[in-house]
Amino acid sequence: MRHIGRRGVVVLGATSLVAPLTLALGAAPAQAASCTASKGPYQKQVEKFLGRPVDGRQSAADCSAIRAFQNKHGITPAIGYAGPVTWGVMDLMNKQKAVGKNPNKDGKCPTNKGRIACVNLTLQLSWVQDGKKLVYGPVPVRTGRDGYETRTGLKKVYWRDIDHVSTLYDVRMPYSQFFDGGQAFHSVGLRMWNPPGSHGCVNMTAKDAKKYWSLLKKGDDVYVYGRKPGT
CATH class of the missing domain: 2.40.440.10 (L,D-transpeptidase catalytic domain-like)
Structure with missing residues (x-):
């Protein structure tokens, strides 16, 4: 083409x-009605990145913090789930920072x-x-x-x-x-x-x-x- x-x-x-x-x-992604209570596969890594208590358990505060990060960077669905896409973005940010x-x-x-x-x-x-x-x-x-x-x-x-x-x-x-x-x-x-x-x-x-x-x-x-x- x-x-x-x-x-x-x-x-x-x-x-x-x-x-x-x-x-x-720059349209905002569709918003989910509520946060998920499900623990994600990258729960501890995401908690550490966000400065949350690293206990590997999904709390309401964890979900809100994760969801805010997802909304900020256009990650969908923005439901506060610590999945591979969310962790992939965070991991890339860490690697970029390490380059100096x-x-x-x-x-x-x-x-x-x-x-x-x-x-x-x-x-x-x-x-x-x-x-x-x-x-x-x-x-x-x-x-x-x-x-x-x-x-x-x-x-x-x-x-x-x-x-x-x-x-x-x-x-x-x-x-x-x-x-x-x-x-x-x-x-x-x-x-x-x-x-x-x-x-x-x-x-x-x-x-x-x-x-x-x-x-x-x-x-x-x-x-x-x-x-x-x-x-």
Whole structure:
């Protein structure tokens, strides 16, 4: 498939699109009538993450805290259940935090390319580096979901459109910087941990997408590697 932005430029691949319109516009998920009393398989891990008493038993207060986290990050159903999706988001947050300011510690993003934007799909992190020097980041990102994976490898920014609009869903994609057949960096009005992910683009907060816009230019390298959890 292909879609055409309002400026008349053809963009190959529907993968540059974000989540369906309701999610892309930040619509709140449907709310359950009440919290669940069921103990989840990741009860203790979730309790620890949320600073709750770690006893492995679901209490009303536990359920309320879990449900608040789910609502904040768009995890559905938001019923306060400590299941694999909720723990997966928390576990990813822990791993992102552990990276600190040394995202390329493993040396997988090339350091011989000068200015380059790196995307680690496994950790859902991106940053800009110049040689071995960290220029910006790392910042959390939201990449392609299962079946719409953000493609790996060495790319180049080939087109930039600060006010891009996807006509397929009539969804704005501000600060779009396309680097692979319709896949692009761009901002969205969603939490970066909102599951299950994009349709291939690298979603960013408005602040980070704007900064990337100021740092990158047409022809700059982009390196994508790893594998998004759940794909």
